Amino acid sequence: MTASEDYSIELKNLTLGYGERDIISGLNLNVRRGEILSLLGPSGCGKTTTLHAIAGLIAPRQGSVIIDGVDQTDVPINRRNVGMVFQGYALFPHMTVFNNVSYGLRIKSLPKDQIRERVARALTLVGMDKFAHRKPKELSGGQQQRVAIARTMVMEPRVLLLDEPLSNLDAKLRQEIRGDLKRILRDLSITSVFVTHDQEEAMFLSDRIVLMKDGEIAQFSSPREIYNSPASAFAAAFLGNTNFISAKWLRQTPDSTGCEVSAVETGQVLKGRSALSFAAEQPVYLSVKHDRVDYTLSREEFLALRGQAGTSTMECRVVDIHFLGHVTKIECQAGNQTMTVLRSSASVAPDLAAGATIYLYWPEDESLVLS
Numbered sequence: 001m002t003a004s005e006d007y008s009i010e011l012k013n014l015t016l017g018y019g020e021r022d023i024i025s026g027l028n029l030n031v032r033r034g035e036i037l038s039l040l041g042p043s044g045c046g047k048t049t050t051l052h053a054i055a056g057l058i059a060p061r062q063g064s065v066i067i068d069g070v071d072q073t074d075v076p077i078n079r080r081n082v083g084m085v086f087q088g089y090a091l092f093p094h095m096t097v098f099n100n101v102s103y104g105l106r107i108k109s110l111p112k113d114q115i116r117e118r119v120a121r122a123l124t125l126v127g128m129d130k131f132a133h134r135k136p137k138e139l140s141g142g143q144q145q146r147v148a149i150a151r152t153m154v155m156e157p158r159v160l161l162l163d164e165p166l167s168n169l170d171a172k173l174r175q176e177i178r179g180d181l182k183r184i185l186r187d188l189s190i191t192s193v194f195v196t197h198d199q200e201e202a203m204f205l206s207d208r209i210v211l212m213k214d215g216e217i218a219q220f221s222s223p224r225e226i227y228n229s230p231a232s233a234f235a236a237a238f239l240g241n242t243n244f245i246s247a248k249w250l251r252q253t254p255d256s257t258g259c260e261v262s263a264v265e266t267g268q269v270l271k272g273r274s275a276l277s278f279a280a281e282q283p284v285y286l287s288v289k290h291d292r293v294d295y296t297l298s299r300e301e302f303l304a305l306r307g308q309a310g311t312s313t314m315e316c317r318v319v320d321i322h323f324l325g326h327v328t329k330i331e332c333q334a335g336n337q338t339m340t341v342l343r344s345s346a347s348v349a350p351d352l353a354a355g356a357t358i359y360l361y362w363p364e365d366e367s368l369v370l371s
């Protein structure tokens, strides 16, 4: 196989913009055949603009969009055979579900029995086969979005582009539909590019995530890799659940990626991992996930842990406790340094309260130095 045969979509040196402004410059990105890829990033970083360039809704200023090995520059939108699902369902309100889903096929003047068969298949796929005769207003938001997906899938697109398709739904429905969506996309093995600013949604749905910042790729990897090994403080913060201990770089240690930093607030020397070396005293962050930090309320145990190789410790004061059902979030402080601990609620002492002294500890190799 050549590289092009491995990839459904190739963005080559793509520059996109509006008016005077370039939003994306020189973007290179390959989407593997059949994968679900998310474009994730804060509002305004260029996710939708990139998706629109794949669809043909915006012309590149430079570079090219290649689908199935063919440069799409001169291919009009209606010939790209790209399916799009947006956050607004945009169903025709006066038409039944069947007529909404069959609309594109009727425009193409396909034989009636073929239309019936394809619509039935698409509605079954999204679990809406029993609703073919309803009008959109007789459906819930989630059901309408399923119909919108069926309407796109019935055209058998080569690639599927989804722009925040779940954002109009309430939290519970959103979780339910995203499970269905993942199953549908996997069953069909259709190459899908999914725009979201919700990191959990991106991790749940994607094979790979493109994390974007200011029109550039900040990190491009599997959800697990980005979550566990963020390449920057931005990536760690965006993926969430991370403590950032303000520190100054001290030195690398003899083991391959080991290093030492000095915590600004407590003056402690803390050990961690770093792929890079920094200049002495350079401000850095020692990052450690909320759920990797454990705690004890016993000073004796703390003193024993403090002397233990491979363990970092920090004495803090409890500021607030948030009970979230199966987990409890404990907000702590050491001077101006805030720390969050996320533990299963069953393991949190019921008498733990704001103001208590708490001793945090975590494995040294769980702390990453980032800038």
Ligand SMILES: Nc1ncnc2c1ncn2[C@@H]1O[C@H](COP(=O)(O)OP(=O)(O)OP(=O)(O)O)[C@@H](O)[C@H]1O
Pocket: 018, 019, 023, 041, 042, 043, 044, 045, 046, 047, 048, 049, 050, 197
């Ligand atoms: N039609 C337009 N004309 C001018 N500027 C635009 C247009 N559409 C988007 N922009 C600008 O381009 C930048 C990128 O917008 P884009 O919609 O791609 O971001 P996004 O990452 O999808 O954001 P969001 O999550 O808010 O949808 C933003 O600064 C936005 O204001």
